[in-house]
Amino acid sequence: MNELKKRIKYNKFLSSIFLIIGLLSTLVGLFLLTVLFVDLFIDGYPRLTYKFLTSFPSRIPEKAGILSAWVGSFLILFVTALAAIPIGVAAGIYLEEYGRKNWITNIIEINIANLAGVPSIVYGLLALGLFVYFFKFGESILTGGLTLALLILPMVIMATRESIRAIPNSIREASYALGATKWQTVQWHIFPYSLGGILTGIIIGLSRAIGETAPIITVGALTFIAFLPSPPITSDFPFLSFKWLFDPFTAMPIQMFNWVSRPQKEFQVNAAAAGIILMIMTLIMNGLAIYIRYRFRKKIKW
Amino acid sequence: MVRDSIKAEVKNLNFFYGNVQALKNINLDILEKRVTALIGPSGCGKTTFLRCFNRMHDLYPHNRYEGSIILKPDDIDIISPNIDPIEVRMRISMVFQKPNPFPKTIFENVAYGLRVRGISNKKVLAEVVEKSLRGAALWDEVKDRLDKPAFDLSGGQQQRLCIARALATNPEILLFDEPTSALDPIATSKIEELIVELKNNVTIIIVTHNMQQAARVSEYTAFMYLGEIIEYGKTEKIFTAPSEKLTEEYITGRFG
Ligand SMILES: Nc1ncnc2c1ncn2[C@@H]1O[C@H](COP(=O)(O)OP(=O)(O)O)[C@@H](O)[C@H]1O
Ligand SMILES: [Mg+2]
Numbered sequence: 001m002n003e004l005k006k007r008i009k010y011n012k013f014l015s016s017i018f019l020i021i022g023l024l025s026t027l028v029g030l031f032l033l034t035v036l037f038v039d040l041f042i043d044g045y046p047r048l049t050y051k052f053l054t055s056f057p058s059r060i061p062e063k064a065g066i067l068s069a070w071v072g073s074f075l076i077l078f079v080t081a082l083a084a085i086p087i088g089v090a091a092g093i094y095l096e097e098y099g100r101k102n103w104i105t106n107i108i109e110i111n112i113a114n115l116a117g118v119p120s121i122v123y124g125l126l127a128l129g130l131f132v133y134f135f136k137f138g139e140s141i142l143t144g145g146l147t148l149a150l151l152i153l154p155m156v157i158m159a160t161r162e163s164i165r166a167i168p169n170s171i172r173e174a175s176y177a178l179g180a181t182k183w184q185t186v187q188w189h190i191f192p193y194s195l196g197g198i199l200t201g202i203i204i205g206l207s208r209a210i211g212e213t214a215p216i217i218t219v220g221a222l223t224f225i226a227f228l229p230s231p232p233i234t235s236d237f238p239f240l241s242f243k244w245l246f247d248p249f250t251a252m253p254i255q256m257f258n259w260v261s262r263p264q265k266e267f268q269v270n271a272a273a274a275g276i277i278l279m280i281m282t283l284i285m286n287g288l289a290i291y292i293r294y295r296f297r298k299k300i301k302w
Numbered sequence: 303m304v305r306d307s308i309k310a311e312v313k314n315l316n317f318f319y320g321n322v323q324a325l326k327n328i329n330l331d332i333l334e335k336r337v338t339a340l341i342g343p344s345g346c347g348k349t350t351f352l353r354c355f356n357r358m359h360d361l362y363p364h365n366r367y368e369g370s371i372i373l374k375p376d377d378i379d380i381i382s383p384n385i386d387p388i389e390v391r392m393r394i395s396m397v398f399q400k401p402n403p404f405p406k407t408i409f410e411n412v413a414y415g416l417r418v419r420g421i422s423n424k425k426v427l428a429e430v431v432e433k434s435l436r437g438a439a440l441w442d443e444v445k446d447r448l449d450k451p452a453f454d455l456s457g458g459q460q461q462r463l464c465i466a467r468a469l470a471t472n473p474e475i476l477l478f479d480e481p482t483s484a485l486d487p488i489a490t491s492k493i494e495e496l497i498v499e500l501k502n503n504v505t506i507i508i509v510t511h512n513m514q515q516a517a518r519v520s521e522y523t524a525f526m527y528l529g530e531i532i533e534y535g536k537t538e539k540i541f542t543a544p545s546e547k548l549t550e551e552y553i554t555g556r557f558g
Binding site for chain 1: 453464471
């Protein structure tokens, strides 16, 4: 009897040791993150003004702002989304619903999973060869957007496939049993039911893209731009212009990188302020992803 | 006495999952507007046989049919590669083992078969949805909440919704694969009553491993064992005076 009690006590002791280790690890992570954020905030706070958002970069730190940077980031992300979403979603649906399972699709599957882990600068090199030298898109917004699209394409494809896989097969069978074609089944069931997961994947992909620096430096993002791209809407017929696609660009992380590498102390403040804005953008996107996931989970439960 | 007319003739049917033969030389006639029950121990091929009738096996690779199933009155062979499985599924509906409504409204679940056929006229849809829900004895329970999610219904109601969904397209044959195995006894008896009701209008084939159920709802019963039909005949005869020893052993509960 005593043996048993001793044993239980010992087991409980082991159990509580792990509890403490786990708790400490969690706290360390949380603590570091908080310190990082607070530090950034204290550093950058003095420059967080409306003018900071509406000014071009400048040699005088107090006058410098992130107008060209955030507009650039926004436009690049727009191109990225436009390119990566349709291609990624279509590819994901094809692989899950249309592609027969054989060794070819297996190889494709393994490759896509691996692509998601390729260092982003490698995508930059690939894009430099493909978009800048081969297609001659120049060191432009179009090139930057397509580069990041390549980067997040595997993420979009995988998110699409995973959320399609969560749909029970009985739903497909119910649809086919009523005489539906494959496309009707995809259009009315597979796509709408997996949309929540797809959107979440897309937003997380985009929020990764917005912070990427290496690949867009590789394809020639400029570090100092004191003008905005040409406006997409014009006063003459046909009122739409795509000239902006071919304009040079900069982006938020590039601007930060530029400021951080300056010797003057004041530029470090600018960098911190830009960092805060970038972080807020990312947090908003991730929050949106969580919200969408929550909404769709509530609507569809298998 | 009027002789029963034949709705489908199964001739020398073999079925293969890849190299595995799951059905062996099956021959039987399905009679029009009658309930035919398929019974037999688990794994004997009941589901496999049933799913030949609406070409469900075509959805997966490496499945192969041999022989023919001739559908009357137009004498088409529904398992022939020349016949489009979609045409077959439009004429022969199926209700599955586990209720599988779509995560849509009650209305949209029932209307789905019509939407697939390109019908979008609101009045037509509303009429057919009501008629089908009445046919599935569900109308009174859901008429005030047609726009509510189908998932809010109980298991038994969901299964009747699936029956309504299958009825909406006026099928010539209705296939049931153990439709009550996931339901409680009250929901089960409702579905059984419904099946007896439905056979006035439609030919029914039902898989069940519940022998009382087969006895209660069917006029004809086929006993299957290891992919073969051991005995096929009037339900009364199968249950009271089977001619095969294996059948007798099964219905008296000595195996299975
Ligand atoms: N998709 C499949 N691939 C290979 N074998 C299968 C498949 N489905 C069923 N089988 C086999 O076919 C036989 C008949 O199965 P099934 O028709 O489901 O039996 P029942 O419905 O009578 O329980 C079983 O031996 C089963 O293991
Ligand atoms: Mg079965």
